[in-house]
Amino acid sequence: MTTAQRPTLEAVARRAGVSRATVSRVVNGSTTVAEPIREAVRRAVAELGYVPNLAARSLVTQRTDSIALVMPEAATRVFSDDQVFPGIIRGAAQELEAADKQLVLMLAGSPGGHERVERYTTGRHVDGVLFASLHGADPLPGRLARLGIPVVCSGRPLGDEDVPYVDVDHVGGVSRAVRHLIDGGRRRIATIAGPQDMVAGIERLTGYRETVVAAGLAEMIALGDFTRESGAAATRQILAEHPDVDAIFAASDLMAHAALRTLREAGRRVPDDVAVIGFDDIETAAYTEPPLTTVRQPIQEIGRQMTRQLLRLAAGEPIEPAVILPTELVVRESA
Amino acid sequence: MTTAQRPTLEAVARRAGVSRATVSRVVNGSTTVAEPIREAVRRAVAELGYVPNLAARSLVTQRTDSIALVMPEAATRVFSDDQVFPGIIRGAAQELEAADKQLVLMLAGSPGGHERVERYTTGRHVDGVLFASLHGADPLPGRLARLGIPVVCSGRPLGDEDVPYVDVDHVGGVSRAVRHLIDGGRRRIATIAGPQDMVAGIERLTGYRETVVAAGLAEMIALGDFTRESGAAATRQILAEHPDVDAIFAASDLMAHAALRTLREAGRRVPDDVAVIGFDDIETAAYTEPPLTTVRQPIQEIGRQMTRQLLRLAAGEPIEPAVILPTELVVRESA
DNA sequence: TTGTACGCGTTATCAC
DNA sequence: GTGATAACGCGTACAA
Numbered sequence: 001m002t003t004a005q006r007p008t009l010e011a012v013a014r015r016a017g018v019s020r021a022t023v024s025r026v027v028n029g030s031t032t033v034a035e036p037i038r039e040a041v042r043r044a045v046a047e048l049g050y051v052p053n054l055a056a057r058s059l060v061t062q063r064t065d066s067i068a069l070v071m072p073e074a075a076t077r078v079f080s081d082d083q084v085f086p087g088i089i090r091g092a093a094q095e096l097e098a099a100d101k102q103l104v105l106m107l108a109g110s111p112g113g114h115e116r117v118e119r120y121t122t123g124r125h126v127d128g129v130l131f132a133s134l135h136g137a138d139p140l141p142g143r144l145a146r147l148g149i150p151v152v153c154s155g156r157p158l159g160d161e162d163v164p165y166v167d168v169d170h171v172g173g174v175s176r177a178v179r180h181l182i183d184g185g186r187r188r189i190a191t192i193a194g195p196q197d198m199v200a201g202i203e204r205l206t207g208y209r210e211t212v213v214a215a216g217l218a219e220m221i222a223l224g225d226f227t228r229e230s231g232a233a234a235t236r237q238i239l240a241e242h243p244d245v246d247a248i249f250a251a252s253d254l255m256a257h258a259a260l261r262t263l264r265e266a267g268r269r270v271p272d273d274v275a276v277i278g279f280d281d282i283e284t285a286a287y288t289e290p291p292l293t294t295v296r297q298p299i300q301e302i303g304r305q306m307t308r309q310l311l312r313l314a315a316g317e318p319i320e321p322a323v324i325l326p327t328e329l330v331v332r333e334s335a
Numbered sequence: 336m337t338t339a340q341r342p343t344l345e346a347v348a349r350r351a352g353v354s355r356a357t358v359s360r361v362v363n364g365s366t367t368v369a370e371p372i373r374e375a376v377r378r379a380v381a382e383l384g385y386v387p388n389l390a391a392r393s394l395v396t397q398r399t400d401s402i403a404l405v406m407p408e409a410a411t412r413v414f415s416d417d418q419v420f421p422g423i424i425r426g427a428a429q430e431l432e433a434a435d436k437q438l439v440l441m442l443a444g445s446p447g448g449h450e451r452v453e454r455y456t457t458g459r460h461v462d463g464v465l466f467a468s469l470h471g472a473d474p475l476p477g478r479l480a481r482l483g484i485p486v487v488c489s490g491r492p493l494g495d496e497d498v499p500y501v502d503v504d505h506v507g508g509v510s511r512a513v514r515h516l517i518d519g520g521r522r523r524i525a526t527i528a529g530p531q532d533m534v535a536g537i538e539r540l541t542g543y544r545e546t547v548v549a550a551g552l553a554e555m556i557a558l559g560d561f562t563r564e565s566g567a568a569a570t571r572q573i574l575a576e577h578p579d580v581d582a583i584f585a586a587s588d589l590m591a592h593a594a595l596r597t598l599r600e601a602g603r604r605v606p607d608d609v610a611v612i613g614f615d616d617i618e619t620a621a622y623t624e625p626p627l628t629t630v631r632q633p634i635q636e637i638g639r640q641m642t643r644q645l646l647r648l649a650a651g652e653p654i655e656p657a658v659i660l661p662t663e664l665v666v667r668e669s670a
Numbered sequence: 671t672t673g674t675a676c677g678c679g680t681t682a683t684c685a686c
Numbered sequence: 687g688t689g690a691t692a693a694c695g696c697g698t699a700c701a702a
Contacts, residue, residue, distance in 0.1 A: 008679055019689045051458035055393040056679035059694045086421050093442045105438045107428045123386035257622055283416045287592055289624040343695060354673045391695035394678045
């Protein structure tokens with residue numbers, strides 16, 4: 001391997017005929033440097049192709065200029081096609097690019113992975129940590145927060161953690177969806193709920209129950225885990241238990257997609273016999289048969305907001321403990 | 336912010352009653368330490384919750400224990416639901432976890448982003464760089480390779496770059512798909528090609544042309560960019576120019592998906608009137624109407640292989656210049 | 671087998 | 687405004 005010696009501050013200093021300190025000042029944009037010298041340093045930097053050694057810098061500044069994005073990697077969902085995690089990644093990456101910081105991606109799926117994440121983050125190898133929707137009550141965010149390490153979660157953390165988070169208005173969105181079904185004359189409205197160890201699953205079910213109960217209708221609930229497979233199974237269960245169902249609200253588009261197909265296989269027409277509404281508004285939603293009516297959540301914006309909050313936190317600025325983004329009902333043909 | 340002073344090697348050494356050097360040796364798994372002392376150090380490390388300072392370590396070792404994964408972020412595709420990039424990310428993350436290295440994700444979409452990637456990678460802030468399918472002939476991989484920085488690309492790099500890469504057998508997969516159509520009695524076989532500035536787009540078109548020509552059939556080509564929108568437009572173009580088309584091979588599942596819908600809108604039945612085959616085997620493929628026959632590529636495996644090659648390279652081991660993974664025709668109902 | 675001492679490339683605190 | 691100089695925390699020859 002070529003050991004192309006990188007130029008150091010020292011080399012630049014020699015070349016520009018100044019001291020290391022001055023070069024450092026110029027590189028870091030200090031204003032207390034005379035313009036001619038500043039210019040000479042600039043030239044030397046360019047000529048030598050000098051790039052600061054981040055390790056050395058971070059050794060003294062105690063900053064790493066990088067933040068970690070931790071994902072649970074629930075085998076089926078994280079990188080399935082629901083685009084939730086890719087969306088968060090992208091939003092975070094955009095904000096970080098603007099701040100010139102690096103994004104370190106960590107999957108905490110395996111037990112070993114979680115241990116690794118813990119070691120790395122508590123070891124202060126990053127300036128802050130972003131947690132993408134967790135399963136259950138993970139104690140790590142709270143622990144990091146108590147260590148004084150900036151943390152922001154996507155989705156209200158379960159448990160009594162006092163960790164800032166960014167989430168969407170699940171209940172409001174679901175409520176709008178269910179009322180849309182009711183307004184359309186549906187009365188036998190079932191739901192395919194998400195996993196009840198995730199905030200998104202819990203809150204979407206809450207939205208369904210509150211709205212249905214308020215309308216004096218019966219609750220019909222089948223549990224899924226956001227995946228298509230679980231959606232298909234839940235749909236079959238609903239059809240078996242409630243043959244007269246005339247609408248289904250699924251807590252994810254993937255489950256709604258499976259419901260569409262399972263209903264068709266069962267001879268039910270959508271939306272004529274059974275109306276279907278999903279949640280997410282993934283790209284596929286516009287291409288299902290029929291196109292899916294769904295609750296849109298601004299996924300990428302979640303990633304951006306999380307990152308913005310984290311950067312503020314890392315800069316020592318105060319932030320609000322929760323940021324709730326709006327959801328929106330997108331009406332297509334399935335309901 | 337709490338300034339919880341982290342314990343240093345020095346602190347551990349005092350606690351264990353040995354020198355810093357010995358602690359360092361134990362931490363780094365040197366075998367030349369007597370068992371009793373080793374044990375004492377272990378205990379001190381545990382009691383103090385010592386975690387090595389990566390910045391300090393990398394300052395002296397010249398390694399960063401992190402590698403960069405660079406994605407082009409072609410706005411539409413990177414984080415759309417084709418799962419290619421998420422799949423690569425996941426595969427890479429798995430391999431890196433085993434090697435206890437970090438994954439730094441960089442999006443090179445914007446001009447500024449590309450400049451940033453260049454600055455960061457040439458600055459040797461990572462031990463190696465993974466490039467996910469590039470557009471056009473990006474000079475960066477070659478430049479990094481010449482600087483002696485380990486680089487691996489997904490997809491043969493365009494241009495005369497001599498950079499190691501991992502790719503799938505595009506031509507073989509497409510050839511099998513087209514022959515499947517021919518075997519099914521199709522004679523008017525069109526293709527919706529991918530972007531011709533990406534290797535995947537180029538090679539899949541090559542596979543189509545070679546096979547169609549070898550069978551003495553006419554070429555019917557419409558250009559897309561892997562997205563659904565482009566697939567719909569291309570399908571309309573094909574129907575307009577070749578009303579007698581009886582099969583379409585699309586270079587991506589997303590385009591195939593759009594073709595399915597566009598054909599239906601045009602009153603063509605699939606597969607009765609027109610057979611359709613895609614490429615990728617994304618999750619949605621099994622749920623389209625009708626379920627999509629497609630060429631499966633082992634996306635996650637690409638990420639894993641790239642990473643393995645890169646780690647070998649970084650370890651100074653020799654690697655083969657190209658790794659080609661097999662593709663497989665998955666027959667469902669659309670052809 | 672263990673300890674001493676030096677250097678990795680920066681930033682920051684001083685004098686000047 | 688500029689330049690010495692001392693950390694920052696660690697790995698590793700080299701000596702013992």
